[in-house]
Amino acid sequence: xxxxxxxxxxxxxxxxxxxxxxxxxxxxxxxxxxxxxxxxxxxxxxxxxxxxxxxxxxxxxxxxxxxxxxxxxxxxxxxxxxxxxxxxxxxxxxxxxxxxxxxxxxxxxxxxxxxxxxxxxxxxxxxxxxxxxxxxxxxxxxxxxxxxxxxxxxxxxxxxxxxxxxxxxxxxxxxxxxxxxxxxxxxxxxxxxxxxxxxxxxxxxxxxxxxxxxxxxxxxxxxxxxxxxxxxxxxxxxxxxxxxxxxxxxxxxxxxxxxxxxxxxxxxxxxxxxxxxxxxxxxxxxxxxxxxxxxxxxxxxxxxxxxxxxxxxxxxxxxxxxxxxxxxxxxxxxxxxxxxxxxxxxxxxxxxxxxxxxxxxxxxxxxxxxxxxxxxxxxxxxxxxxxxxxxxxxxxxx
Ligand code: CTP
Numbered sequence: 001x002x003x004x005x006x007x008x009x010x011x012x013x014x015x016x017x018x019x020x021x022x023x024x025x026x027x028x029x030x031x032x033x034x035x036x037x038x039x040x041x042x043x044x045x046x047x048x049x050x051x052x053x054x055x056x057x058x059x060x061x062x063x064x065x066x067x068x069x070x071x072x073x074x075x076x077x078x079x080x081x082x083x084x085x086x087x088x089x090x091x092x093x094x095x096x097x098x099x100x101x102x103x104x105x106x107x108x109x110x111x112x113x114x115x116x117x118x119x120x121x122x123x124x125x126x127x128x129x130x131x132x133x134x135x136x137x138x139x140x141x142x143x144x145x146x147x148x149x150x151x152x153x154x155x156x157x158x159x160x161x162x163x164x165x166x167x168x169x170x171x172x173x174x175x176x177x178x179x180x181x182x183x184x185x186x187x188x189x190x191x192x193x194x195x196x197x198x199x200x201x202x203x204x205x206x207x208x209x210x211x212x213x214x215x216x217x218x219x220x221x222x223x224x225x226x227x228x229x230x231x232x233x234x235x236x237x238x239x240x241x242x243x244x245x246x247x248x249x250x251x252x253x254x255x256x257x258x259x260x261x262x263x264x265x266x267x268x269x270x271x272x273x274x275x276x277x278x279x280x281x282x283x284x285x286x287x288x289x290x291x292x293x294x295x296x297x298x299x300x301x302x303x304x305x306x307x308x309x310x311x312x313x314x315x316x317x318x319x320x321x322x323x324x325x326x327x328x329x330x331x332x333x334x335x336x337x338x339x340x341x342x343x344x345x346x347x348x349x350x351x352x353x354x355x356x357x358x359x360x361x362x363x364x365x366x367x368x369x370x371x372x373x374x375x376x377x378x379x380x381x382x383x384x385x386x387x388x389x390x391x392x393x394x395x396x397x398x
Contacts, residue, residue, distance in 0.1 A: 006032070006033050006034065006081040006082075006178070007033075007034050007035075007036070007079045007080050007081050008028055008033045008034065008035045008036070008080065008081065008082050008083070008084060008174070009035075009036050009037075009038060009076060009077075009080045009082075009083040009084070009108060009112075009114075010024070010025055010028070010035050010036070010037045010038070010056075010084050010086065011037075011038050011039075011040070011083060011084065011085040011086075011088075011092070011105045011108075011109070012037060012038070012039040012040065012043045012047065012052075012085075012086065012087070013039075013040045013042065013043050013085060013087060013088055013089045013091065013092040013105070014040055014041075014042025014043040014045060014046065014089055014091070015043075015046070015087040015088075015089045015121050015122060015164075016046060016155045017087045017121045017155075017163075017164035018039075018043045018046035018047045018087060019046060019047055020086075020087070020121075020164045020167070021047070021086050021087065022047065022051065022055055023167050024084075024086055024167045024170055024171075025037065025052075025055050025056060026055065026167075026381075027167040027168070027171055027383070028171065028174075029381075029384075030381045030383035030384050030387075031171060031175075031224075031383070031387065032384070032387065035056050035058075036056065036058055036076055036080075037052040037055075037056050037058070037060055038060075038061065038062070038076070038104055038105045038108060039052060039060065039062055039105075040062070040092070040103060040105055041062060041103065042089075042091075044062065049062065061076075061104055062103075062104060063103075063104060064103060064104045064107055072104060072108075073104055073107035073108045073110075073111050074111050076104075076108050077108045077109075077111035077112035077113075077114070078111075078112075080108075080112055080114040081114055081178065082114050082115045082116070082117065082174060082177060082178060083108070083109060083112055083114055083115070083116045083117070084116075084117045084118075084119065084170065084174060085105075085109075085116070085117070085118045085119065086117075086118075086119035086121075086147075086164070086170060087119055087120070087121035087122075087164050088118040088119055088120045088121070089120075089121075089122060090120075090122050090126045090127075090129070090131075090132045090135075092105070092106075092118075093118065093120060093132060093135045093136060093139065094131065094132075094135050096109060096116075096118075096135070096139055096144070097134075097135035097138040097139055115143070115145065115177045115178070116143075116144045116145065117144070117145040117146075117147060117170070117173055117174055117177060118139065118144055118145070118146055118147070119147045119149075119164065119165065119170055120132075120136070120146065120147075120148075120149050120162075121149055121162060121163060121164035122149075122162050123154055123155075123156060123158070123160075123162055124154065124158065124160030124161050124162045126162070127149060127161055127162045128161070145173060145177050147165055147169065147170055147173045148165070149161055149162050149163055149164065149165065150163035150164070150165050150166075151163065168220070168224075171224070172224060175224060175225075183225050183226065183394060184222055184225040184226045184227035184390065184394065185225075185226035185227070186226075187226075187227045187228070187267045187268060187394075187397070188227065188228045188229075188230070188265050188266045188267050188268075189218075189219075189222040189227040189228070189229045189230070189266065189267065189268045189269075189270070189390075189393075190229075190230050190232070190259065190262050190263065190266035190268070190269045190270070191215050191218050191219050191222070191229065191230070191231050191232070191269075191270045191271075191272060192215060192231075192232045192233075192234070192255060192259060192270070192271050192272055192273035192275075192304075193210075193212040193214070193215020193216055193218075193219070193231055193232070193233045193234070193236055193238070193272050193273055194210055194211070194212035194215060194233050194234035194235050194236035194273055194274070195207055195208040195209065195210030195212075195234055195235055195273065195274040195275075195276075196208075196234045196235070196249070196250065196251050196252040196254075196255055196273065196274070196275050196276045196301075197234070197235055197250050197251060197276070198251055198252065198276045198278070198279035198280060198301070199250075199251070199279075199280070199283045200280050200283065200284065200288070200296060201283065201284040201285075201286065201287050201288045202284075202285070202286070202287055203287050204287075204288075206276055206278070206279065206280070207235070207276065208274045208276065209274075209358040209359065210234075210236075210273065210274035210358060211236060211237070211238070211358060211359040212233060212234070212235075212236025212237070212238045212273075213236075213238060213359065213360070213361065213382050214272045214320070214363065214382045214385070214386070215231065215233065215236070215270075215272035215273060216231070216233075216236065216238040216241065217381075217382040217383045217385070217386040218270055218272060218386040218389065218390070219231040219241055219244050220241050220244075220383070220386070221383055221386035221387050221390055222268075222386075222390055223241065223243055223244050225390060227268075229243075229244045229245065230244075230245045230247065230262050230266075231244055231245065231246045231247070232247045232249060232255055232258040232259055232262075232273070233246050233247070233248050233249070234248075234249050234250065234251075234254075234255055234273055235250060247262075251276075251279070252275050252276050252279065252301040252302075252304065253279075253301070255273060255275065255304060256302060256304045256307065259304060259308060260307070260308070260311075263308055263311060263315070264311075264313070266315055267315060267316065267397060268315065268316045268318070268390075268393045268394075268397065269308060269315050269316070269317045269318070270318045270389065270393070271304065271305050271308075271317075271318070271319045271320060272320050274322065275301065275303075275304055276301060277300065277301055278298040278299060278300055278301060279298065279299060279301055280296050280297065280298060280299075281297040281298065281299045282297070303342065305317070305319050305342045305344070306341070306342050306343075309342055309343040309344065310343075312343070316345045316393045316396045316397055317342075317343075317344050317345055318344060318345055318346045318347065318348070318389060318392075318393060319338065319339070319342055319344045319346075319347045319348075320347065320348050320350070321334065321335035321338050321339075321347050321348065321349045321350070322350060322352045322357075323335060323349060323350070323351055323352065324351070324352060324353045325351065325353075326351055326353075327349060327351065327365075327366055331349060331351055332349055332366055332368065332374070334349075335347050335348075335349035335366070335368055336368050336372075339368055339370065344370065345369065345370050345393070345396050346367055346368065346369045346370065346389075346392055346393075346396075347367075347368050348365055348366075348367050348368075348377075348385070348389065349365050349366045349367075349368060350363055350364065350365030350366075351364075351365065360382075361381055361382060362379050362380060362381055362382065363377070363379070363380065363381075363382050363385050364377055364378055364379040364380070365377050365385075367388065367389070367392065369392070375388075
């Protein structure tokens with residue numbers, strides 16, 4: 001089952017952490033969810049209608065008394081696959097517990113039969129207040145999913161429980177609630193990320209601009225979908241991802257060793273790393289003085305993907321092709337050639353001219369598959385591309 005095209009209502013209530021729901025909205029869209037935001041009147045003090053309209057690409061209704069002929073609370077409630085209230089204030093929890101319906105959001109909640117997830121975020125004393133504790137218990141008993149607030153520094157400067165959780169944790173809760181986690185369950189996914197560095201001397205190296213963001217997005221997306229993920233990461237600054245085995249490497253030969261060691265058990269192998277094609281023939285043990293640094297003799301690194309493909313059992317293997325030509329100017333042809341030479345199931349072509357895409361959160365390109373089919377990917381987040389690639393790999397696995 002897939003999250004793409006599913007309708008989510010994001011109810012935003014009047015807590016300072018309402019701004020964090022802007023990121024949550026983006027991440028929901030990355031997963032392919034279609035999101036209707038219903039902000040309460042109080043929440044508009046923190047994030048305004050214009051922001052929600054721009055981010056969601058949808059008209060924002062806050063009032064029950066607009067477009068009455070469309071009966072908005074009923075029509076929104078009917079099409080929702082899930083409702084997330086984030087942040088959920090003590091006030092909305094109290095209203096929900098008592099079935100109060102005095103605005104668009106609370107009416108929508110009452111009119112909906114979809115699963116409801118609340119993300120409480122408030123000051124510690126409000127969270128621990130017996131009234132809130134009892135309201136939470138009532139909601140839990142009715143099947144509402146409560147994503148527990150985190151502990152740490154609060155807006156007031158105090159430290160305690162009540163923090164708005166990470167978007168990824170809220171989305172995990174949503175996917176679990178919708179039973180969307182299962183499509184890669186039991187599968188092992190091996191991913192490479194970042195850019196290798198080939199030492200010249202203890203100070204210098206040959207490297208590239210790869211940030212690792214695409215490989216990490218793939219790893220994260222695969223893990224969210226239930227896969228067991230091993231990520232071989234070369235020199236990336238991206239933070240660790242809980243539940244994912246990360247093997248850190250520096251050079252191409254270390255990357256090759258780590259990938260070869262994990263290849264046989266993998267079902268899907270995705271080579272998002274930028275591997276240095278060459279390395280210095282010799283690594284100087286001491287820093288080479290600039291007067292001696294006139295030229296460096298280089299030798300070829302093995303093509304890791306080719307080596308892996310030659311050992312292919314029934315793995316689905318996907319590569320990346322970073323080109324400096326546009327798709328219609330030889331770029332796509334080059335990518336298709338790499339797909340053939342490396343015996344891949346698919347390759348993602350992207351045009352990296354003038355530093356585009358490296359280090360960015362978004363990407364655009366073309367997915368080419370072994371049967372010659374091409375799918376253009378317009379500018380999307382790297383998470384969205386990750387899910388597209390995983391959909392394709394899963395399809396190939398059959
Ligand atoms: N790759 C690899 N080992 C290498 C070089 C590349 O496994 N020594 C992988 C990359 O991770 C990527 C794919 O092969 O998935 C294509 O890499 P790219 O750098 O675009 O192409 P190259 O084969 O290196 O060809 P060229 O440098 O001539 O464009």
